[in-house]
Amino acid sequence: MSGATDTGDTDAPADLVTGIVVPIHVEYEYTAGEAASRFLSHIPERRLVGQRHGDHGLVYVPPRGSDPANGEPTDQDVELTDQGTVTTFCIVNVPFAGQAVECPYVCAQILLDGADITFQALIQEAEVSQIHPGMRVEAVWVDDPEPTLESIRYFRPSGEPDATPESYKDHM
Amino acid sequence: MANNVAVVGIGQTKHNTQRNELSMPGLVREAATRALEDAQMTWADIDAVVIGKAPDTFEGVMMPELFLADALGAPGKPMLRVHTAGSVGGSTAMVAAGLVKAGVHERVLTVAYEKQSESNAMWALAMKIPFAPPLVAGAGGYFAPYVRAYIERHDVPDDIGIKVAVKDTNNGVLNPYAHKQMTVTYDEVRDSMMLWDPIRFLESCPSSDGACALVLTSEAHAASGKLPPAWVHGMAWRSEPTMLARQDKVNPRAGQECARDVYAQAGITDPRRDIDCAEVYVPFSWFEPKWLENLFFAPEGEGWKLTESGATSLDGDIPWNMSGGVICSNPIGASGMLRFAEAAMQVRGQAGAHQVDGAATALGHAYGGGSQFFAMWIVRNTKP
Amino acid sequence: MRDVAVVAFAQAPNVRRDSDRNEVEILMPVLHEVREKVGLERDDIDFVVHGSTDFQAGMPFSFVGALDAYGAWPPINESHVEMDGAWALYEAWVKLQTGEIDTALAFAYGKGSPGDLVDVLRLQLDPYLVFPLGIDPIGMAAIQCRAYLEGVGRTEADMASVAVRDRRNGMTNPCAQVTGEFTVEGLLAEPMFVSPLRRHDCPPISDGACAVILAAGDRARDLVEHPAWVVGIDHRIEAPGLGMRDLTVSESTRIAAEKANASGTFDVAELHAPFTHQSLILEDTLGIDAAVTQVNPSGGALAANPFMVAGLTRIGEAAQRVLDGAAGRALAHATSGPCLQQNLVCVLEAREG
Known part of the structure; x- marks a missing residue:
């Protein structure tokens, strides 16, 4: 291809079939698993319960079954609060499929108090321009929480003073 | 054991939003026949085929290598299919090179592709798992917070992403295979829509149909091609967990360790000095300064200074993404192999208008997932 | 080639639906x-590679989660094939041949239960020319079966005897799923499913996982008393179109067996034959003499068939007999794609090559 300029990106002949529609439909019945089921079972009580491996493991929320650092089961529950700190964020200006939120909106990484890993969530009830790392936020729940993470509508500023950078710098 | 590996044939398609005039078999054949032609070989000369691509949901065909077997001349031969997320194009080339290095095969064809237009990428990536956290912003929305974290951690000027985008997009015009063919100015990038603040539209990769292919051989067949071969001097991959507590997602450890490994194999002690040019997986322009640090071309926190000084431009002292990079073409499954291919094209002197004069040592780099999967190789125009 | 051996094998119990995990x-x-089993820490494993497929799991990048089961920290030397785990083992074997590493872990997982596996497997077909015809993998196997029976002169009773054998063998395998004593007459009295296939001619759908550790040379000798040396391994693919192949034989198995030096006699053969007639085709192709070779002592794919796993399980089961000192020479086979489109053959021996 040295020196080649004919890249083959030719216009198709007019009578060429350039596509057919082949719909596919597959349904799945997923298994949440033991760890995620335990976590989700507390959601209707508006409780966020993280998990760790052993007494000294790092705390995961939501748990997925293992401590991914060592492949050990997260066998201990750790009660968390529904408050946390924004570690970093972006402002979304493009509507994302299935997203009912008006643009622009903020998608943030939030470190829940007591957890060792952040998770991604929406922030609402705040001016986009005011959101910043270190900001303290709290969960806003739906009226009748079901055992799903969609029971958290979004997070909003809690009004507390900012967290110190040292408290979250190792989590991004 | 541990035979030398030569790149003797390189081919790629013209990358575009839709290659409607080609089926999937047609797309992979366009790249593969060009690689064979460059290697001056026929299908019959090939011992084994290694194919790679990103998730099968992109085209809606499960394990498509099965139906592509005859299009790639594989019947009667071994065929392997690799999938390691966005790094897959690089990993696939490495699996193919491993077959030669191990002495299992002499001449291996490797192909990577994505035909994203065949399915709906939003559907493909956003299967709704009932108990998983709801997705809130798409791929850019995943990476943008970590770009912000990079900017804030090192107090980086906020226009570095613009400068990378101008450089890479304008390099793409020199590459007839690149998807994006547009000249842009600083102001045009700056004024393009802020999609996922701090990432703008013109700082982002497109969605492309495309394929890339390489013919890799042992030393015995290294002189087969139209041009002298590129020799593989090092290959490495590393993976780390996708969601790990206290993980540094700005400067991932897997990337650093992968780089150290590949440099050690190739005898590179100072990458900026010892490497002539690098083709690095930069899907959003801000990843150039991040990866300059992760790959040790600059001290941590100072990668942006190389970009700002023009060092990474085509006429700089360490050109990055001569082909226009992922910013200009992103057939996801092929994107990693295109990086590896560009590195090889540079040291073979076949990069045309985006050739770096006298390039003798080049780095090809790919990453995937949310920056947890890395694949790299170092190629030279001399035998190890 | 460098001496490389299987030194350990483990598997999960195969079940129709593991709804807890x-x-x-x-x-x-x-x-x-x-x-x-071999006392290795994660630090002692030089390379990890696994096989799985996104459409079975029902999510893109599903393999990423599987790494969390291993523990990829500090970062690991790792790869993934969208193929049955037998090909992951092949990649590990190649990596060992380069001399870069001394130990490798190959594993596979597959939950057939979340989706309708027959619907899922239809997605393997040519999307332009075959998928729209509406055929599924069981129908394709039935076409192959008819061609085989009429072309070679075998009978439905021959097929039933395969099911009787595998289900009986499975009774001694605690991880098997479909087991028990049956008779050829009893099975032939059952109604047709997709003619000429009856239910017992088809594999179960399973949730499962398995793992194999490979080690080179002295490392293998240090780890176990009877390493199962991989003295030959090869795999080949055929054209996807059924009309382009002779369905009464398995040409790709024949070539792979030749390249893997799978001639002579074996104490044990583990064949990845999801359908009874495919076991007959493979036994014919591989020249297996049932008088001297015990076929599918584990019960094979008819006793449990976790998709993407069952091929690696065959290698593990064959190797386990060598590791146990029960077999001196074992043959393992894995398949992928409709109607035995792609096949891998592995020869394991108590003595190194």
Whole structure:
């Protein structure tokens, strides 16, 4: 291809079939698993319960079954609060499929108090321009929480003073 | 054991939003026949085929290598299919090179592709798992917070992403295979829509149909091609967990360790000095300064200074993404192999208008997932 | 070639539906058990590679989660094939041949239960020319079966005898799923499913996982008393179109067996034959003499068939007989794609090549 300029990106002949529609439909019945089921079972009580491996493991929320650092089961529950700190964020200006939120909106990484890993969530009830790392936020729940993470509508500023950078710098 | 590996044939398609005039078999054949032609070989000369691509949901065909077997001349031969997320194009080339290095095969064809237009990428990536956290912003929305974290951690000027985008997009015009063919100015990038603040539209990769292919051989067949071969001097991959507590997602450890490994194999002690040019997986322009640090071309926190000084431009002292990079073409499954291919094209002197004069040592780099999967190789125009 | 051996094998119990555990939770105990068998820590494993497929799991990048079952920290030397785990083992074997590493872990997982596996497997077909015809993998196997029976002169009774054998063998395998004493007459009295296939001619759908550790040379000798040396391994593919192949034989198995030097006699053969007639085709192609070779002592794919796993399980089961000192020479086979489109043959011996 040295020196080649004919890249083959030719216009198709007019009578060429350039596509057919082949719909596919597959349904799945997923298994949440033991760890995620335990976590989700507390959601209707508006409780966020993280998990760790052993007494000294790092705390995961939501748990997925293992401590991914060592492949050990997260066998201990750790009660968390529904408050946390924004570690970093972006402002979304493009509507994302299935997203009912008006643009622009903020998608943030939030470190829940007591957890060792952040998770991604929406922030609402705040001016986009005011959101910043270190900001303290709290969960806003739906009226009748079901055992799903969609029971958290979004997070909003809690009004507390900012967290110190040292408290979250190792989590991004 | 541990035979030398030569790149003797390189081919790629013209990358575009839709290659409607080609089926999937047609797309992979366009790249593969060009690689064979460059290697001056026929299908019959090939011992084994290694194919790679990103998730099968992109085209809606499960394990498509099965139906592509005859299009790639594989019947009667071994065929392997690799999938390691966005790094897959690089990993696939490495699996193919491993077959030669191990002495299992002499001449291996490797192909990577994505035909994203065949399915709906939003559907493909956003299967709704009932108990998983709801997705809130798409791929850019995943990476943008970590770009912000990079900017804030090192107090980086906020226009570095613009400068990378101008450089890479304008390099793409020199590459007839690149998807994006547009000249842009600083102001045009700056004024393009802020999609996922701090990432703008013109700082982002497109969605492309495309394929890339390489013919890799042992030393015995290294002189087969139209041009002298590129020799593989090092290959490495590393993976780390996708969601790990206290993980540094700005400067991932897997990337650093992968780089150290590949440099050690190739005898590179100072990458900026010892490497002539690098083709690095930069899907959003801000990843150039991040990866300059992760790959040790600059001290941590100072990668942006190389970009700002023009060092990474085509006429700089360490050109990055001569082909226009992922910013200009992103057939996801092929994107990693295109990086590896560009590195090889540079040291073979076949990069045309985006050739770096006298390039003798080049780095090809790919990453995937949310920056947890890395694949790299170092190629030279001399035998190890 | 460098001497490389299987030194450990572990698997999860195969079940129709594990509704308690997700893929990570099924894998974790298997990955622990296989290392414990040879006393290796994660640091001692030089390379990790696994096989799985996104459309079975029902999510893109599903393999990423499987790494969490292993523990990829500090970062690991790792790869993944979208193929049955037998090909992951092949990649590990190649990596060992380069001399870069001395130990490798190959594993596979597959939960057939979340989706309708027959619907899922239809997605393997040519999307332009075959998928729209509406055929499924069982129908394709039935076409192959008819061609085989009429072309070679075998009978439905021959097929039933395969099911009787495998289900009986499975009774001694605690991880098997469909087992028991049956008779050829009893099975032939059952109604047709997709003619000429009856239910017993078809594999079960399974949730499962397995793992194999490979080690080179002295490392293998240090780890176990009877390493199962991989003295030959090869794999080949055929054209996808059924009309382009002779369905009464398995040409790709024949070539792979030739390249893997799978001639002579074997104490044990583990064949990945999801359908009874495919076992007959493979036994014919591989020249297996049932008088001297015990076929599918584990019960084979008719006793449990976790998709993407069952091929690696065959290698593990064959190797286990050598590791146990029960077999001196074992043959393992894995398949992928409709109607035995792609096949791998592995020869394992108590003595190194």
